[in-house]
Amino acid sequence: MxxxxxxxxxxxxxxxxxxxxxxxxxxxxxxxxxxxxxxxxxxxxxxxxxxxxxxxxxxxxxxxxxxxxxxxxxxxxxxxxxSASAAKPLFRKTAERLLAQFLERVQRVNGTEEYVYRVEHVVLFGSMLSESDRLGDVDVAVQLQPKVDKDDAFQEWSMARRRAAEAKGRNFRDVFDWAMWPTQEIFLQLKAKSSGLSLHDFCEVEKLPNVRYQVLLGDPQSIAAKIVSGEAV
CATH class of the missing domain: 1.10.10.10 (Winged helix-like DNA-binding domain superfamily/Winged helix DNA-binding domain)
Structure with a gap:
């Protein structure tokens, strides 16, 4: 859009x-x-x-x-x-470059120990799966997975990430921003201010009817079970 x-x-x-x-x-x-x-x-x-x-x-x-x-x-x-963009349409070559840079950032995030989450699933969908040379945004959906299972450990780690952000000068606008920071900091790293990249939470793709998608990271069978009305290409 x-x-x-x-x-x-x-x-x-x-x-x-x-x-x-x-x-x-x-x-x-x-x-x-x-x-x-x-x-x-x-x-x-x-x-x-x-x-x-x-x-x-x-x-x-x-x-x-x-x-x-x-x-x-x-x-x-x-x-x-x-998820809409006001940026101009992309040439496919530009979109491919943006996608490659995004996947490099996914690897960096998953290789960074201090984050509470890791990137578990990534799928590509939208206009980049068409045959056109002029595209909309590079649409990718990401699912994060906590690195710890126990709630106490998760809450303690999340609090440490918020304190680290505040120590670097970040001001949270409200309780919502404060609560979402452990997730938001990863999305900010993945987005990297790329105007041609449209970053989505995985649940958005799960709700789309008849969506075509390509698995970039994760188990295809697990992803297919989540995107029940989708078609993998």
Missing amino acids: RIVSDEIIAGFSALEVRDFLRRYRLTNFYIQAAEDALVLSPRTATIFMNKLKGLEFIEELTGDRWDGRRVFRLTAKGQALA
């Missing part, structure tokens, strides 16, 4: 809406999330969220309340917008 910088969605720029949705690709959220992220009044945030719901970028979890508040999650359409 591609967007243009002057496009308007639900009364806001497409880039603002995309960046807001990106924060909640992996978790449910509520109206106050829009108040905080976009600095809106409760009334304006409610209108904004209702518009996103009407446009089918988010869906409300009926019968589920979080401290009495309405709970939302991204739809498949919302996941696509969260």
Whole structure:
């Protein structure tokens, strides 16, 4: 999915809406999330969220309340917008270079001992699997796996990673950013500010209907069991 910088969605720029949705690709959220992220009044945030719901970028979890508040999650359409790019189309040669550089970063991440997670699965999907020489983003989905099984060890290690980030000057915007940091730091390393690379969580691909994909890392049978409606190429 591609967007243009002057496009308007639900009364806001497409880039603002995309960046807001990106924060909640992996978790449910509520109206106050829009108040905080976009600095809106409760009334304006409610209108904004209702518009996103009407446009089918988010869906409300009926019968589920979080401290009495309405709970939302991204739809498949919302996941696509969260991963959308405003960059120009790529030539295939450029896309192949970006993919090779990404895979090198995957190896570096998996060779770095201090991270809480390792990259277990990587699949390529989207326009790069077509025959076209002009492509959209390089779409890759990543699944991370904790390096430890025991919860106490995992929590202690995660806390150490947050403290290390703070010692280097990182300021977490809110509790959500703080909680997600052990995962986010790996995604930041993998993304490496590459404008032509669209990095997705593995669960996004699992939800896509009839998706074609290519396994770049991991056990093909395990991946096929996760992407039940997909086709490996």
